[in-house]
Amino acid sequence: MARAARISPLTALWAAIVAYAVGFSALSVLRNDAFATGRFDLGNMVQAVWSTAHGHPLRVTNLAGGQVSRLGAHVDPLLVVFAPLWRLWPSANLLLVAQAVAIALGALPVFWLARKHLGSARAGVAFALAYLLYPATTWLTLNEFHPVAFATPALLFAFWYLDEGRPAPFAAFAVMAALSKEEIGLVVAGFGVWYAFARHRRIAGSVIAAAGATWSVIAIAVFIPHFKGGGSPFEGRYSEVGGSPRGIVHTALRDPGLLFRVALDHAGTHYLLELALPLAALCLLSSVALVALPELVLNLLSSTPAQSSIHFHYTAGEISPLVAAAVLGAARLRARSRIPVAMVAVLAALIGNYRLGAIPLSRELPGGQTLQATAGTVSEHDRIAARALKLIPSDAVVSASNSLGAHVSARRRVLSFPFVEDATWVTADETQPGYADRIAPLATTAQLVWLRRNPAWQLVFEQDGVLVFHRILPP
Secondary structure (H helix, E strand, O other): OHHHHOOOHHHHHHHHHHHHHHHHHHHHHHHHHOOOOOHHHHHHHHHHHHHHHOOOOOEEEOOOOOEEEHHHOOOOHHHHHHHHHHHHOOOHHHHHHHHHHHHHHOHHHHHHHHHHHHOOHHHHHHHHHHHHHOHHHHHHHHOOOOHHHHHHHHHHHHHHHHHOOOHHHHHHHHHHHHOOOOOHHHHHHHHHHHHHHHOOOHHHHHHHHHHHHHHHHHHHHHHHHHHHOOOOOOHHHHHHHOOOHHHHHHHHHHOHHHHHHHHOOHHHHHHHHHHHHHHOOHHHHOHHHHHHHHHHHHHHOOOOHHHHOOOOHHHHHHHHHHHHHHHHHHHHHHHHOOOOHHHHHHHHHHHHHHHHOOOHHHHHOOOOOOOOOOOOOOOHHHHHHHHHHOOOOOOOOEEEOHHHHHHHOOOOOEEEOOOOOOOOEEEEEOOOOEEOOEEOHHHHHHHHHHHHHOOOEEEEEEEOOEEEEEEOOOO
16 A cells, blocks of 8 residues: 555556556457458548558548548548558558547646646546546547547647647647547637636637637538538438528527427437536536537437447547536535545546446446447457458459458448449458448348359358458459
8 A cells, every 4th residue: 555655646647548548459459350340430541541641632432432532521631640650550450549549648638637726636647537437438449440539639638728828739739629520620619718708818719719610610511512512411310400500500490499309318318417427427517518519419419329329439529528627617616615526536437437438347347338348359250251351452442341341441442332333352241241331131141142143253252151252254
């Protein structure tokens, strides 16, 4: 005990950061080796980075087989940063490890913020641990790879520098965050509004708010329609509440009750609780939590279940303002009571992670989280699939089912099974019958029967449900 007491807060902080970075990097790589990733979404990112590294910025193959710019789906040019690194480490593991390390480093500004507002380095370590144990943080790290995940640490650094009144480093991290996805500019704008009112810096805050909002409007209303050829690919997710931004505003004016009913259904209510309770609801004591409101609205109004779940990357823009709000809320509570807020924060995060988080060890304990607990276990089936994919030349056009797609996406053109078109190789896993971007066993089976009977295709590998076909006659 005496020896443990001599550990300095900075040592404990860096030990936690390194442990998280190493542990979650290893777990992310294992999940990829176990084919727990897919063409959607890791494969998309791999192809965008590979294409950029080979002189075709952000080019990807869409679901229909067209060669398009990724900016037609999401404005996340931050992906370009990985192109030169790909030349040094041409592997999907580069992206997975970078994501884990970046998220781990987000603990630094949380530590600084808590140390400043709670007046204690130990409290700083406690909140840094709470951030690393926060269930949404752990799931964000393991949800394949998404550039928007980098918004979480970037926004935390940005908020710290804003709180310190240092506009230059704030701007650098805010820009980095905004380049990770089109709507993150709204979070930056929210920080500006908070700065204007909470810190009484009306002009500076207004400039930040205007810049962040303007970027998001341009990204959504100009860039995406331009590169897509009109409209948004995600308006269908909001058809129940009006579809387009204009339609949603019309619904809000005509029938605001509908918005509340859609947002606060069973899944939506659970989503809010799973975001707030692991922070001991301390985030509700600070106005900074309101910065997360645009992202929360986007997620809660969507008909896509993944958006109202902490198990996906859609929390990336919410984690930072909620964690920052928890720190400031704790400082406010401690000023009015003797509650040991740092201890409460760590305890809530521990319980939250045990019940909701992504650390696989929880499955060994009664009542612990078991979702995807074995996703990092590499089976004999996975090793067979890895051997099968080695048969496919790196420069060939390939059509792959989703579970295999992430492992063959580092090429100019990769199609989603059952789309064949100009593919010279096809690979599919019958144990995970992916059909385009969904699971469809009957449709997958029918297409594989067609391939088996087609004289233009030769089955060159078949083992444990993993199939590889090679085209032997021209299309």
